[in-house]
Amino acid sequence: MDTVIVKGSEMASVIKAKLKEEVNDLFPKPQLAILLVGDDEESRRYVRLKEKAVDEIGGQCRAINLPENTTLVELLGQIRELNADPHTHGILVQLPLPGPLATEQETVLSSLSVVKDVDGFHPFNRGKLFSTPPFLVSCAALACMDIITMYRNPRGLLTVLVGDSFDLVQPLALLLMARGSRVCIIPEAHEWEEVAARADVLVVEKGRPLMVKADHLKPGALVIDAGFHWEAGRVCGNVDPMSVTGKAGWLVPVPGGIGPLLIAKLLENLLTAYREQVFAADDW
Amino acid sequence: MDTVIVKGSEMASVIKAKLKEEVNDLFPKPQLAILLVGDDEESRRYVRLKEKAVDEIGGQCRAINLPENTTLVELLGQIRELNADPHTHGILVQLPLPGPLATEQETVLSSLSVVKDVDGFHPFNRGKLFSTPPFLVSCAALACMDIITMYRNPRGLLTVLVGDSFDLVQPLALLLMARGSRVCIIPEAHEWEEVAARADVLVVEKGRPLMVKADHLKPGALVIDAGFHWEAGRVCGNVDPMSVTGKAGWLVPVPGGIGPLLIAKLLENLLTAYREQVFAADDW
Secondary structure, three states: OOOEEOOHHHHHHHHHHHHHHHHHOOOOOOEEEEEEEOOOHHHHHHHHHHHHHHHHOOOEEEEEEEOOOOOHHHHHHHHHHHHHOOOOOEEEEOOOOOHHHHHHHHHHHHOOOHHHEOOOOOHHHHHHOOOOOOOOOOHHHHHHHHHHHHHOOOOOOEEEEEOOOOOOHHHHHHHHHHOOOEEEEEOOOOOOHHHHOOOOEEEEOOOOOOOEOHHHOOOOOEEEEOOOEEEOOEEEOOEOHHHHOOOOOEEEOOOOOHHHHHHHHHHHHHHHHHHHHHHOOOOO | OOOEEOOHHHHHHHHHHHHHHHHHOOOOOOEEEEEEEOOOHHHHHHHHHHHHHHHHOOOEEEEEEEOOOOOHHHHHHHHHHHHHOOOOOEEEEOOOOOHHHHHHHHHHHHOOOHHHEOOOOOHHHHHHHHOOOOOOOOHHHHHHHHHHHHHOOOOOOEEEEEOOOOOOHHHHHHHHHHOOOEEEEEOOOOOOHHHHOOOOEEEEOOOOOOOEOHHHOOOOOEEEEOOOEEEOOEEEOOEOHHHHOOOOOEEEOOOOOHHHHHHHHHHHHHHHHHHHHHOOOOOO
């Protein structure tokens, strides 16, 4: 079987080109604020990627870097200001939060304006996933839904999700269920093989480097690798691309898979938030 | 194999006796407001059961019956009054809403005070299910969790949920995932058999009368019947109790299973809401 390698970066380019055209006609321009606490190098890298992406579509991005020892009260004060600022249409707190703030993540996410919450992490927006249509939804879950619905009709398929994250597995499970997919969630990469072998769609977030081999797959399965590891100086995911090629119907690999698409979905969420605030302020 | 028939009414009695003791020492008494729009006979019956249960533990219950033609604005106005009323600790809108209000269900649920939402149906409370610990959770999901954790440790088990409801299947899936269970959701009672045959725990909300037979089960499975049908003048569920007895390890039957337990969980939620408002008002 020929395995289609799904290029997230190409899908992202199509989305960004469309958004750029839309933003071209908008005034004021959509503005995203990114709050980064501390100086973790990986977090900084993600922030730069997001800044660059907002810039590419003609939006404006304000990255605010707060010191590592920022208190909860200070962080909430900063969020309150951005919530009230009419020039800021989207707010994103780069996770994970460092040090003692990490345990206050729910408090921080709950303090975001629901309409500016472009990550879809506010409990209210997570709770909207129980109903149709939801409002702002986690970009990782949206990226996977885009890929799945591009190649398959989810209705009746068996989708297996290995992992338990609140930004990918939990929202994706609810989105897929709403589309009539049978969804199996395996929270730990443990006893996953038996169920995975029946999966029409397999999303592997938790696991070990190159854990998923051809033997684990149903022939023709759509496989989304959502892992991220450094192995021998190279980035890899949970799926062994060499092994599964020829058995999988589609492979969304690491690197080059959902990563770039996820950022494009963030831009879409920024536009959704913008429209809600600028065009439909009276309806909310 | 001997099949244990799980008696929800006995579990409910234990919970109610404990709550009655707690309420005995409380002043003011916990007060629940139930909003019923229209005069559907089945809804009235559920409201009476809830009133009786609140009365049994020494709480106070105010059932407010609004006419069938109540407008959205009128209903939201009534909810706003109850939200602001310091004597009302819990508010419940009896579902389904009749007529044109049915399509406004999300608006109605979103208008409830988050701390008085004893059904756990407000989007914020649904969204809190993504994190640990959640706050107020749907009574049907809590009733199932009580039963599952009484007999089994969910970690590593395969739990299969047939159905897609926002009050049972969706919250229960998230609660089980948080306890390390592998969870498989089958939104329609269609192609459920293959996965169900591997289930350690099987919860059947959607289905046909007496659909689940012994042949469908893994020996020793814990089976929760969450269906409700009238067949030939008698109440039955989705599980055929005659057939599965001897194959299932535990059966939560219909009638007499989760129904009574669900109302006991509502009373627990009323007390949770009460404590939050009366004892911990400053923390919220």
